[in-house]
Amino acid sequence: MTDFSRLLAERTGSMKASEIRELLKYASVPGVISFAGGLPNPESFPVGGLKKITDKILTEKGTKALQYGTTEGIPELREAIAKRMSELKGFDAKMENITIMSGSQQALDLLGKLYMEPGKVAIVEGPTYLAALGAFRPYGGEIVGVRMDEDGLDTNLLEETMKKLKAEGKVVPFIYTIPTFQNPSGVTMSEERRKHLLEIAAEHDVIVVEDDPYGELRYAGKELPNLKAMDKDGRVVYFGTVSKILAPGLRTGWIIGDEEIIGKFVIAKQAADLCTNTLSQHIIAEAFSSGMVDAHIPEIRKLYSRKRNLMLDMLEDSMPEGVTWTKPEGGMFLWVWVPESINTKEMFPTALEKKVAYVIGEAFYPDRSVKNAMRLNFTYSSDEEIKDGVKRLADTIRDYL
Numbered sequence: 001m002t003d004f005s006r007l008l009a010e011r012t013g014s015m016k017a018s019e020i021r022e023l024l025k026y027a028s029v030p031g032v033i034s035f036a037g038g039l040p041n042p043e044s045f046p047v048g049g050l051k052k053i054t055d056k057i058l059t060e061k062g063t064k065a066l067q068y069g070t071t072e073g074i075p076e077l078r079e080a081i082a083k084r085m086s087e088l089k090g091f092d093a094k095m096e097n098i099t100i101m102s103g104s105q106q107a108l109d110l111l112g113k114l115y116m117e118p119g120k121v122a123i124v125e126g127p128t129y130l131a132a133l134g135a136f137r138p139y140g141g142e143i144v145g146v147r148m149d150e151d152g153l154d155t156n157l158l159e160e161t162m163k164k165l166k167a168e169g170k171v172v173p174f175i176y177t178i179p180t181f182q183n184p185s186g187v188t189m190s191e192e193r194r195k196h197l198l199e200i201a202a203e204h205d206v207i208v209v210e211d212d213p214y215g216e217l218r219y220a221g222k223e224l225p226n227l228k229a230m231d232k233d234g235r236v237v238y239f240g241t242v243s244k245i246l247a248p249g250l251r252t253g254w255i256i257g258d259e260e261i262i263g264k265f266v267i268a269k270q271a272a273d274l275c276t277n278t279l280s281q282h283i284i285a286e287a288f289s290s291g292m293v294d295a296h297i298p299e300i301r302k303l304y305s306r307k308r309n310l311m312l313d314m315l316e317d318s319m320p321e322g323v324t325w326t327k328p329e330g331g332m333f334l335w336v337w338v339p340e341s342i343n344t345k346e347m348f349p350t351a352l353e354k355k356v357a358y359v360i361g362e363a364f365y366p367d368r369s370v371k372n373a374m375r376l377n378f379t380y381s382s383d384e385e386i387k388d389g390v391k392r393l394a395d396t397i398r399d400y401l
């Protein structure tokens with residue numbers, strides 16, 4: 001049999017089926033309680049409301065909603081997003097600053113396509129969103145992770161890193177951050193750090209990408225200004241999505257930014273998929289403008305807040321000494337630190353024997369330098385599973401120690 005892999009483009013060398021995916025296969029074995037997934041809870045999907053809206057759209061403008069749309073997205077949705085983002089977050093955005101994406105994952109891929117190439121360095125948080133690493137890698141260049149602490153990205157370290165890279169003659173096109181209820185850590189960047197980050201970005205004249213899929217899922221603490229709302233010179237590009245406030249199956253997100261930057265994304269998107277699913281866009285435009293989304297979000301917050309509290313209580317009750325964890329004020333994930341003597345990848349088979357799964361921490365660092373951490377999702381499992389699963393995890397760690 002011919003080996004067709006010899007015909008692949010060189011850049012595909014970085015597109016390896018990740019070992020994480022392999023590990024996660026075991027997580028779906030029956031009987032295993034998995035905190036490894038990143039899925040919203042299906043109970044949070046407003047099926048009835050979306051059914052009514054879909055029926056209305058197909059009745060009132062069926063042919064329009066089933067036709068191709070412009071690459072920028074349908075005007076009704078872009079306007080609804082401009083209005084909502086300015087009311088909710090104080091963004092000074094007009095329709096011209098907004099383009100609809102097939103999920104924010106597409107925006108991440110296009111970001112890599114537009115700005116990465118050999119010789120360039122993307123700055124991300126360490127740890128960062130796994131699929132952002134996967135999106136950037138094929139386009140070449142380096143990815144440098146700047147460590148975080150309980151106040152988010154360590155901006156003093158960022159400053160040092162930027163200076164060092166500049167001295168080495170490296171070009172940094174963008175800093176990618178998930179400042180609010182980060183995936184994977186659950187941490188939120190403090191207001192001072194947000195200011196500092198923007199100062200550093202201005203000094204080095206680079207783009208800041210604010211990925212914000214979880215911002216509306218706050219269960220505790222006070223609201224902080226978005227980087228985009230603090231942006232004075234148009235260098236912040238904001239990524240939003242309906243995946244966590246409505247449903248990920250709609251595959252719809254948006255980017256907001258300076259018209260010139262957005263224009264480049266539009267050209268790149270045109271080649272990728274011409275336009276985002278038009279039917280989804282009409283449904284979402286109606287869901288926003290009718291107030292359905294705003295009425296629904298408190299339901300999601302109520303469900304997830306209960307699950308977060310339960311997981312935090314269970315961790316408190318069952319974890320052995322030396323184990324610490326973040327206490328997210330929102331979002332879907334929390335981060336667990338185990339003693340340094342434990343490598344969570346090596347411990348994974350023991351966890352599976354105890355019928356519990358997590359995502360190993362090292363996967364979220366571009367250089368895989370951290371071994372003693374794991375990500376837990378608290379939104380998907382049932383309450384019973386959270387109770388039993390955290391106990392099993394605590395037993396795993398205790399046995400392993």
Ligand SMILES: Cc1ncc(COP(=O)(O)O)c(C=O)c1O
Nearest residue numbers: 103104105129178183241243253
């Ligand atoms: C930080 C972050 N960015 C982007 C995405 C992708 O979201 P979407 O469903 O909008 O493509 C996710 C999904 O989990 C995420 O956690």
